[in-house]
Amino acid sequence: VDIVVKSKGGNKTTHMPYGLMHEDINYSGDGGLYAELIRNRAFQGSDMYPVSLAHWSSVNGAVLSIKNLSEPLSSALPSSMNVAVSKNSSSGDIGFLNAGYWGMDVRRQKYKGSFYVKGDYKGSFTASFQSALTNDTFGSVEIKSKAKKDEWVQHSFTLIPKKDAPNGNNTFALTFKSSGVKGGSLDFNLISVFPPTYKGRENGLRIDIAEPLAATQPRFLRFPGGNALEGPDINNPWKWNETIGPLKNRPGRPGVWGYQTSDGLGLVEYLQWAEDMNLEPILGVWAGLALNGEFLTKEELGPWVQDALDEIEFIRGPVSSPMGKLRASLGHPKPWPLRYVEIGNEDWLAGAPASYDAYKEYRFPMFAEAISTKYPDIQIIASPSVYDNMTIPAPYAGDYHPYREPDNFYNEFHKFDSLTKDNKTLVGEFSSTHANGGIKWAGQLHPFPWWIGSVAEGIFMIGAERNGDRILGSTYAPMIRNMNSWSWSICMIEYEADARKTSLATSYYTFKFFSTRPIFQTLPTTPDEGNTTSLFWGAGVGEDGEKIVKFANYNTTSSAPTPVKLSFDDEDAKEAKLTMLTGTGDPYAYNEPLKPNRVVKETSRTLRANRKGLFEFEMPELSVAVVELTGR
Ligand code: AHR
Numbered sequence: 001v002d003i004v005v006k007s008k009g010g011n012k013t014t015h016m017p018y019g020l021m022h023e024d025i026n027y028s029g030d031g032g033l034y035a036e037l038i039r040n041r042a043f044q045g046s047d048m049y050p051v052s053l054a055h056w057s058s059v060n061g062a063v064l065s066i067k068n069l070s071e072p073l074s075s076a077l078p079s080s081m082n083v084a085v086s087k088n089s090s091s092g093d094i095g096f097l098n099a100g101y102w103g104m105d106v107r108r109q110k111y112k113g114s115f116y117v118k119g120d121y122k123g124s125f126t127a128s129f130q131s132a133l134t135n136d137t138f139g140s141v142e143i144k145s146k147a148k149k150d151e152w153v154q155h156s157f158t159l160i161p162k163k164d165a166p167n168g169n170n171t172f173a174l175t176f177k178s179s180g181v182k183g184g185s186l187d188f189n190l191i192s193v194f195p196p197t198y199k200g201r202e203n204g205l206r207i208d209i210a211e212p213l214a215a216t217q218p219r220f221l222r223f224p225g226g227n228a229l230e231g232p233d234i235n236n237p238w239k240w241n242e243t244i245g246p247l248k249n250r251p252g253r254p255g256v257w258g259y260q261t262s263d264g265l266g267l268v269e270y271l272q273w274a275e276d277m278n279l280e281p282i283l284g285v286w287a288g289l290a291l292n293g294e295f296l297t298k299e300e301l302g303p304w305v306q307d308a309l310d311e312i313e314f315i316r317g318p319v320s321s322p323m324g325k326l327r328a329s330l331g332h333p334k335p336w337p338l339r340y341v342e343i344g345n346e347d348w349l350a351g352a353p354a355s356y357d358a359y360k361e362y363r364f365p366m367f368a369e370a371i372s373t374k375y376p377d378i379q380i381i382a383s384p385s386v387y388d389n390m391t392i393p394a395p396y397a398g399d400y401h402p403y404r405e406p407d408n409f410y411n412e413f414h415k416f417d418s419l420t421k422d423n424k425t426l427v428g429e430f431s432s433t434h435a436n437g438g439i440k441w442a443g444q445l446h447p448f449p450w451w452i453g454s455v456a457e458g459i460f461m462i463g464a465e466r467n468g469d470r471i472l473g474s475t476y477a478p479m480i481r482n483m484n485s486w487s488w489s490i491c492m493i494e495y496e497a498d499a500r501k502t503s504l505a506t507s508y509y510t511f512k513f514f515s516t517r518p519i520f521q522t523l524p525t526t527p528d529e530g531n532t533t534s535l536f537w538g539a540g541v542g543e544d545g546e547k548i549v550k551f552a553n554y555n556t557t558s559s560a561p562t563p564v565k566l567s568f569d570d571e572d573a574k575e576a577k578l579t580m581l582t583g584t585g586d587p588y589a590y591n592e593p594l595k596p597n598r599v600v601k602e603t604s605r606t607l608r609a610n611r612k613g614l615f616e617f618e619m620p621e622l623s624v625a626v627v628e629l630t631g632r
Pocket residue numbers: 023025225226227228345346401429477478488
């Protein structure tokens with residue numbers, strides 16, 4: 001292929017070509033990015049996931065039970081754990097231990113913990129980490145009791161283990177002297193332990209997961225879902241105002257992916273995450289449609305429209321506004337920036353009663369009109385897109401979620417070329433999910449991102465980026481997966497309790513490869529940017545004015561490499577840097593979870609142009625590459 005990159009005629013693109021999307025799926029919030037080590041820390045429950053003592057067990061014969069005390073810790077946390085001295089506990093240390101999210105990472109670093117206790121106790125508590133497999137204790141700390149008979153008293157501690165645990169099979173224990181207990185038992189709630197977090201945020205993110213996400217140099221964060229925003233039924237959407245403030249005021253809720261969520265990773269934590277990674281927040285607001293298909297009528301929606309306005313005011317309103325004041329009272333007087341709001345998730349106007357003109361007078365327009373009247377600078381995004389047979393009236397944008405077979409991405413490279421400027425679109429979720437062959441959703445998702453799927457995603461990313469004046473940005477989804485329990489296998493990052501084992505899927509490499517070399521101004525090429533038989537490309541100008549050409553080669557019929565001739569029409573180009581990702585030769589190769597990368601190989605070399613300014617190189621059958629013009 002003989003490609004000439006033109007110097008004129010392109011478009012300025014979005015400022016946020018790549019970003020992140022997060023919802024609590026695959027234990028990606030609780031048990032994942034949210035760094036809390038204690039599972040079921042506050043005995044939260046719902047009709048769907050009743051309160052229980054799951055993940056707690058007794059130490060030295062203590063009798064554990066759930067109590068709903070007449071004076072609970074808070075109305076949000078009505079249940080607590082009663083720990084009673086029994087005949088079997090003699091006068092020794094009794095207490096309880098927590099098994100964490102399939103263990104916990106214990107190392108010589110500073111852990112910060114706290115718990116609430118109610119009851120008459122003189123003496124001290126001991127907090128410790130130990131192996132679940134051996135008798136090894138890695139570290140412990142004594143905490144002097146301030147406990148009172150009729151009052152919930154919070155205790156805080158710092159615990160620095162003396163040695164690293166060899167693996168993640170560890171537990172946390174809290175014990176006390178049974179002889180010091182008057183009244184036979186103590187009540188506990190909100191028992192929490194955090195390791196060091198990303199950028200040192202209190203109640204923050206797990207470093208081993210946050211760092212590789214940050215390394216993709218994302219520009220936006222879409223949250224809190226996905227399906228998680230919608231909630232399992234009409235009574236349980238994600239309610240922003242129940243996810244803010246002290247943890248004891250957060251009731252949690254039944255998530256949509258098979259578990260109760262604590263909402264410790266709440267609205268403020270999402271915004272801090274955005275702040276810490278310099279991300280443009282894309283806030284999803286609930287639009288009256290639940291995942292099970294239940295929906296609110298037009299008449300019932302009014303309070304939810306107001307709720308969305310309140311949430312926006314909480315985020316960016318002045319301190320003089322009621323919600324801005326609330327934000328300030330939580331320690332954040334400074335408003336956060338918010339310029340993008342998405343109405344619902346994958347709404348597709350499902351369930352719209354036939355008697356309404358759904359476009360003109362129902363869910364989406366009700367929210368969109370109210371928000372843009374009050375906040376005309378906010379870009380409203382509808383949760384379906386023009387690719388879902390929806391008309392999204394300008395200036396509103398749509399959201400497109402292609403979960404595809406690799407061949408689909410190959411065939412749809414030109415999909416966005418015909419988008420009009422009135423059809424701005426976010427790609428709020430994308431990935432190769434199913435093997436080629438047309439089984440689609442009738443079959444299983446592929447067990448892991450795999451090389452041919454990751455290269456196809458590369459084609460898709462180029463297709464989106466070269467239309468970046470109308471594509472607001474693109475993000476892979478879901479991003480992360482706890483290997484102990486998951487419902488969605490295709491994710492960029494896998495992990496378990498042992499933070500030393502966090503692993504990166506093949507798609508992480510292709511995503512990061514392109515996301516860290518963003519184009520902010522497209523440049524046309526001849527032949528027209530795009531595919532020949534197997535080679536796809538797109539050209540543009542990067543952040544520092546450098547010319548960039550991105551390539552993906554998806555040759556499934558021949559192992560012969562594709563020769564490329566590349567030149568620039570206005571440059572006396574002499575030198576360029578060619579960086580390339582290749583696989584093992586096996587299109588189905590994938591990185592094993594919790595193991596180092598074995599599939600993706602990155603190589604880099606300097607290309608020198610011939611006297612006519614022509615660069616020549618070859619693209620292997622399944623590969624992605626970037627050429628950056630360096631020397632003139
Ligand atoms: O990313 C997994 C799910 O796929 C999201 O929750 C939903 O938006 C989409 O259908």
